[in-house]
Amino acid sequence: MKVSWCFLVISAICAAIIEGQPSTQGFTSIDCGAPSGTTYKDSTGIFYVSDDSYIDTGKNYNIDPKYTSTSNQALTLRSFPEETRNCYTLWNVTKGEKYLVRATFLYGNYDGKQMAQHSTPLQFNLYIDVNLWRTVNITDASSEYAHEVVTVAANDFIWVCLVDIKAGTPFISALELRPLKDNLYPYTFPNQSNAILFRLNYGPTKNVTIRYPDDPYDRIWPWYQYDTTMLKSISTTASFTRYRDDQYEAPFSVLQTALTPVSSSNLPTVSFDAPSNNPNFPGYYTVLHMTELQELSGNQSRQFDIFLNDWIWVSSLTLPHGMAYYRSDVVAQLYSNIKFTLVKMTNSSLPPILNGMEVYWPITMEVNQLTSAGDVKGIMDIKDDYNIIRNWNGDPCSPTNFSWHGVVCNTDEPPQITSLNLSYSGLSGKISFSFASLQSITYLDLSHNNLSGDIPDILGEMSKLQVLKLSGNHLNGQVPDTLIKKNNSGLLLLLSEAYHWCTTRT
Structure with a gap:
């Protein structure tokens, strides 16, 4: 397998960032299945509405009372037992602009059929416009499943469709759209969207999830649960600056914590597999967010290599102090199993650190079929x-x-x-x-x-x-x-x- 040796060039021109309460202008936030006319602000301060003006098919349900959720949106859902394809129309978009779309699903045994089992998962397909986004695979009735895609609007609207594949009735709990800057997620084009496999926040010492307002784009950053005998958390409350052409803009609350090895010189990330049943799978893009949190003094140094499986992905990396920094693929990697390992160099006095990680895969958009x-x-x-x-x-x-x-x-x-x-x-x-x-x-x-x-x-x-x-x-x-x-x-x-x-x- 040939590995690309090219990486995103990060401009040396920096911009000081002054963080205030970000705007929710352009947000569309839909509580699917809520009673008609419902409007409210949730705990993040985002304004949610019922879905009756975005779709005219389906039936509203509440989840079984014995199931709970930390979000109001997951307590209700819209189910689609009749038609094969049912689509939401998101109107608040501009053709050619870039958006993050998130669909959330909590089954909660709303229909009393106990469909979501590991042995017999509830499955249906999710489409963005006319293109397959992913197959939703629900194996736990009490878990929320959130799927995100970054896409360029082909028209002045975006369709999100649920398609019945005869493995359970499609349903949806929440649907959200967030505008993005044009330079973010650079491998998103009119003919290519990118679906998020996972996004992780390294370093919090307890289970916290970062989203709006810490992330102005309302991306969800769950914590990475780690073995405290192997890894330790370091943190800072200091402010950061960004490079002007920062193409991912990880929120500062993610960059202010990091993991580093307790005694080893290596820091492994999570490993992940390509779908074994899809020979046409295009591969994964990976973004590692790494920021030096300590002001090094004297003979202190932190320098490390990053290995992708057995290949050097980045060599002799030294992190700038107080800068929002990242490294990213420029081509999707096609390994059947992918693992990144950060390895301390022999002349370094400090081990590697990692603040956050994102992994996503490209979706070919058949724009000519619209x-x-x-x-x-x-x-x-x-x-x-x-x-x-x-x-x-x-x-x-x-x-x-x-x-x-x-x-x-x-x-x-x-x-x-x-x-x-x-x-x-x-x-x-x-x-x-x-x-x-x-x-x-x-x-x-x-x-x-x-x-x-x-x-x-x-x-x-x-x-x-x-x-x-x-x-x-x-x-x-x-x-x-x-x-x-x-x-x-x-x-x-x-x-x-x-x-x-x-x-x-x-």
Whole structure:
């Protein structure tokens, strides 16, 4: 296995950091399954809302009272027993910007079926837009499972979808979105997201979890539980400075503690395995956060090598004092088992230290498979115009086996809607101008509804429309000349009582 010898170049230009209460502007924080209209601030000071404005499928439940949680969000959940794919639409995003998305799951035997067992785990797939994020694997009814992904918004919204794989009913307890600076997590691109395997805080002497407001991006940093006979904690209350191009910005509360060996010259990190059942697994990126907490004096020195398995990953590393420092992969590592070990050099008087660690893996984003943005906006406007209640969520065309009921798409990149059948759908009111947003549509069936009013001229401007079915409604007024001419010339098949009434009168 060839190991990259290149590392992120950290600028020598530093910036003093003045830490205040960070803003929650741009945060979306959803308590899934909470009663409609619920709003509250949790213990972190983050404002949470119920999920009824983000999804229109699923059922609300409370976890079994014998299970508890330290977070309000995990006490309720939304379950999806009916449809195969169910999607949340996160609107508070800007196309091209970078975001952290976190989904949290606490089963809590909400359905009384005791589904989450080590022998028979509850499993379902989690998607970001139209791309598989991961398989959720729940083996303990009392544990919270939190999964994070860093992604670039392909549109002015992000879909998070739960897909039934016939291994238990999908559900979700909380869904959160956090805006990130563009320079953070540098290997996140429009065609590549990154899912977090784990993130750890080395050095706390008790079980504490760092998140907002200590981390302004509300990343979760659980503590690393260590063997006190092998490792010891060191800490400081001193402030730090950052390099201007810091690409991970570990919070200072994480950097203020570290682990170091008690007597050995080596400091091992946790080891982790690649999925054995996935030959196409792309590998892992690793970030080690290391900051010198002690002001060394005299002949004191701290210098060490970092080994990735049996290879030197970093050689002769000396840490700057009081600086937020890290080392990261520039390519994903494809070992079946990965272990980093920090090894004291012979000329060093002090052993290695480690403050924090992050590991994540890339997800290929099929951005060309997302339905054309104009078609998505048009079909969503149609859904809102008529308050259509059906499983119309997530991408209308992709993946093809989850395309919306009544919607047919072409195979272009990006896909476009070519056919829409809304007959017998209980539509009422006027014909929406939003139908004209579907520029590639050839077949439109609005028959047998309660539509009324005029047939709008804009339907005649839909250049590719070949079949328009309007019969079985309460339409009146004149049929637009453009539609009559297209029908008479054979370019359009128009089926409408209003058209026949008009032609018989003339």
